[in-house]
Amino acid sequence: MKSISRKIKNEGEKIGFVPTMGALHEGHLKLVDTAKKYTDFIIASIFVNPLQFGASEDLRSYPKDIHYDAKLLENRGTNILFTPSDKEMYPEEYDTSIELPKLSSALCGATRPTHFKGVCTVVCKLFNIVAPNIAIFGEKDAQQLIILKKMVADLNFGIKILAVPTARESDGLAISSRNIYLSSQERKDAPVIYQSLMLAKKLIENRERNAKKIKDEIRNAISDKLTAKIDYIDIVNKKDLTQVNILEGEILIAIAVWFGKARLIDNITLRIP
């Protein structure tokens, strides 16, 4: 992969990179579309990164169908699919990890304490292997996006991170590889996450600035669904992910909710006028 990507760059082509864990859906394919808009050669990767799963999480059951995924990527114009093995990525005696302790302690990091260390480590490795000009990530994973942008700046990578808006089902549910875990009742209830974000947006448009009041309204809306179990509802400063009490500047409203075995996340970003 390394020698191919260096050859492509030496020929003057720009590489767009879409790292994934497979189980591809329209959200991932929109990342490919964006990569094609800005670069000449598209490399996607599929690697279900064990480092970013906690001990009790769904590493073993994470959906896998690499041939189907490869077809989807090819049809959408991906030039190369890179699928390293666990052993190639983390040989015995592997010892290196990367972390951003401040940005990783909030939101998903609070309930998944080693998750972002795993994400940063694998993305750094993939960046060094693929050497892209641009890498594309989805806005659904808002904290991941903010952390990776910071890592790229902090470690002086010469790589541009592009963000693509969350792809949604017609009822607003953010498309996720984990949606296949949902029972039919859970699937019916899950759009409440996005609905509650839209409710929050409306409250803010109507000049509500008290974060606690907005979070309470979100909590009430979600708690209405019997299959929902809230992990967190947070309103934070988009830059440093610190809690906001009175809304101002650019804020991120981020939510994680369990529906059965599926932990679903969603978010919106707003600039308070």
Next chain:
Amino acid sequence: MKSISRKIKNEGEKIGFVPTMGALHEGHLKLVDTAKKYTDFIIASIFVNPLQFGASEDLRSYPKDIHYDAKLLENRGTNILFTPSDKEMYPEEYDTSIELPKLSSALCGATRPTHFKGVCTVVCKLFNIVAPNIAIFGEKDAQQLIILKKMVADLNFGIKILAVPTARESDGLAISSRNIYLSSQERKDAPVIYQSLMLAKKLIENRERNAKKIKDEIRNAISDKLTAKIDYIDIVNKKDLTQVNILEGEILIAIAVWFGKARLIDNITLRIP
């Protein structure tokens, strides 16, 4: 620095990189000589990296004379000297660190618990900025060398690490920027470190294989000097830095000793037949 180094590489020249903290001596200049042997364009950096100093260590008093250093580097054929500021390297809100917990817990890492995290983080940044083909480090910092080689492999950097034998004074003392801290009595006593390593080598040549016995002999020799205060004397497996009881394979004998304000280190590597 980034755009210059990319331009040089695009012109087909190989970059050799010598990262330093300044206070240059013959040991550093030998790194430059080695860089010149293998590459076309030599970049050196001087950055006294605050992240690799502990709270009680000599960051503030670390010797600095950048104009003198620049002259030495130029005379030895360095093409570019890169001297970033603290603020450029670690702007406010900086949050990223890299660590190798297994390799960093032994030897110097035991008494300097955050040291190698600082070293790895700054070297990763410098590698991304300078983008060298080859980077050159001294064997005096044996643990640093082993950790950085591992980091480069683990994170898939396309950079070759070259090691250069320790430069020594005529009495065997390893040349170090910290030797200037020594009083005249301490300077007279300090060569005992290298002498004790040579003693250990002789014992091993005479078929001593018991690590404890060898360490005791080293300890006795060093303790003989009134100004010496031993930090550690260790014999470890060179690959994973784990303690060795009965010598076999490739081993590292590493020593750290305080003489007044100066903490001096030295080591030898031996392959047991």
